[in-house]
Amino acid sequence: MIVPMKRVFLVVMDKYREASLTKLRDIGVVHLEKKNVTSDALASLQTKKSALETAIMLLNSYEAKAKLRMKAAGGASAKPETSGEEAKTGAVKRASDFVNPNGVPYDVGAVDAHAREQGLFRHILNLEDERKSLQERSTNLSREQSRIKEWGDFDPQQVRHLSENGIPLYLYEFTEKTFNSLPKDVPYIVIKKTKAIIYITSVGVEIAGETPVELGKYSLSALESLQTEVQEKLNDIENHFIALTERAPDLQSDLETLVEQIEFQTASEGMQTLEDSSNESTVSWLSGYVPGEKVPLLKSTAASNGWALMLDDPAPADLPPTQLKNGPVARIIQPLFSFLGTVPGYREFDISPSYLLFFSIFFAMILGDAAYGLIILSIGLLVGFSAKKKSGVFPDIAKLLVFLSCFTIVWGTLIGSWFMIPHANLPPVLLALVLPPFNNTGPLMEFPSFLQNVFGLPAEVPMDEFKTRWSIQFLCFTIAVVQLTWARGKRFMRQLPSLSAVAQIGWLLLMVGFYFLVLFMLLGVQFPAFAPYLLGTGVALILLFSEQKGGNFLVNVGKGLAGLFPTFLKTVSCFADVISYIRLFAVGMAGAMIGLTFNQMAFPEDGLGMGIAFVVRFVVAVVLVVFGHALNLALASLSVIVHGVRLNLLEYAGNHLEMEWSGYAYNPFALKQKNKQ
DSSP states (O other): OOOEEEEEEEEEGGHHHHHHHEEEEEEEEEEOOOOOOOOHHHHHHHHHHHHHHHHHHHHHHHHHHHHHHHHHTTSSSSSSSOOOHHHOOOOOGGGGOOTTTOOOOOOOHHHHHHOOOOOOOHHHHHHHHHHHHHHHHHHHHHHHHHHGGGGSSSSSHHHHHHTTOOOOEEEEOOOOHHHSSOOOOOOEHHHHHHEOEEEEEEESSSOOTTOOOOSSSSOOOHHHHHHHHHHHHHHHHHHHHHHHHGGHHHHHHHHHHHHHHHHHHHHHHEEEESSSOOTTEEEEEEEEEEEEGGGHHHHHHHHHHEEEEEEOOTTTTHHHHHHOOOOGGGGGHHHHHHHHHOOOOSSSSOOOHHHHHHHHHHHHHOOOOOOHHHHHHHHHHHHHHHHHHSSOOOOOHHHHHHHHHHHHHHHHHHHOOOOOOOOGOHHHHHHTTGGGGGSSSGGGGOOOOOHHHHHOOOOOOSSSSSHHHHHHHHHHHHHHHHHHHHHHHHHHHOOOOOHHHHHHHHHHHHHHHHHHHHHHHHOOOOOOOOOOHHHHHHHHEEEEEEEESSOOHHHHHHHHHTHHHHHHHHHHHHHHHHHTHHHHHHHHHHHHHHHHHHHHHHSOOOOOOOSHHHHHHHHHHHHHHHHHHHHHHHHHHHHHIIIIHIIIIIIIIIIIIIIOOOOOBOOOSSHHHHHHH
16 A cells, blocks of 8 residues: 655754754654755765765676685685785785876875775775776787787887987888889898788888888887786786775765765755844754654654644645555565566555566466476575575565466466476376366366356367467456456546546446457457447446546536547557457467477487487487576566566556556655664
């Protein structure tokens, strides 16, 4: 359910603003209205927050390497040893090895002092700057090595020395064609020939029209030595980053504290002040929302601190935050809502229970295999108990996986799907659990008699897989009408006692009529004699009552008739919504065909052969089965997100509950770290 909110206006003496906000934060029940405020203090805090987030991201990028080193060391810490002072400050053990972007070596004492003064996160950012500078230096050295490597190892300074003493040497690189066209009187020495390039040096004379190779600063051996030094320094930085990964929780705690400081500063600067008064009598006020059940706590706090407090119900134009309060079962769908980023508006519906139920059914029908359900059950239990071992709590995401897997196991058992093995090859105990409509034997008249009378089922249907397909399609459309009429029923109850609620009855009747029409068109079910009356009555009620929101009845009827074309479009959309539930069958069938295909590839009808051929083909078969079903399970899980979520969010919640998911979560002004504890 969506928790009712109260509008809050709180007035305090401006001279007690900071103290009042501190006490308000301590009780942690008021969601403050967000205001766009700017200040130098806030800008400074935001800059620091960005730097902290960058530092945490940098440390997290080295977490995998840290784990690998610990694993290689047999579980013991494989990180570089640091002194007690280094552990506190994060100072580099070999600080003198590092140079700043200007090439000036750092002083060890200066680095330690800088780390103590600037803090760990700034030291991490400085390390990253050093790493980038060294990486750029390494790239430049590699480029220079590549440029001069064909000339061999010589000292450029010696060449310059010869030029300064009257013996200039000019280096050239020519293609063979250009080299052969050189004037005969040019004095040169061939240094090296390759297939593409000829390297020469001209003694004392520049070759007209050609540009000599620029001499570098270092010889090839000197470049290699410099590159080695740079790589050692880069390795040292990496080692130090790995050592600092242990400090990531400290940085995360600092970030959370900083976020609280930003929230506090924002709240303080967002308070409005009455300026036309003396400093001693100036008052400030803020506004926000508080859950109805928390009002007594806020009142008692206001009374004990001398605050002026006004409470009221949110006005129609107000947009209160949304707080969902559900039982332990319905709450497990919340991780999916968080993943999708969907929050119902304050005046919309909380569909958590129905969403969980129908999503579980969709999940089971799309995966469609009991063995897949057992795999997901194992994953859910593993995740849940691992988390419980660390935190003492079995997380909701693990509960959701277990819940979904149970539906999948039941559905797969009822239709006899175990790794898509044909029914004829299933053990008798599993075959006995298959529900008759899904066992591919016998006519459809095996349905219960009350269903035969209502739906006029065909008397003869081929006794093959068609029966199971027909039954699943029938179930898809039945789920559609149940879910969509449930949505219309909820809107009917919400709109009472307004006459416009009657229009929802019209939509409900229309959905039932469309249901029978779809069964007639796609499944060959006899179209009931009463179905046209359902359709006609539904349309009439929609046109007559959809605009009955107060005022003259006949005038509102005219408004409804004036909207005939939009109503027609919505009617067509409703018909399409019912048909769209066939996707549960189609996607489930696609997954079944993929799994069956891999099974047939792995275990062909002619068997696996004998002898060594049997061993080879058996190994290949196992690889095919494992890979194929792993791929199929991944694709089916993706299909659940695409199709299962769509049916709930679009057809059910969007088209028929008319939800826009325009809400934002209730986030009280509180000490978050304290609440975690």
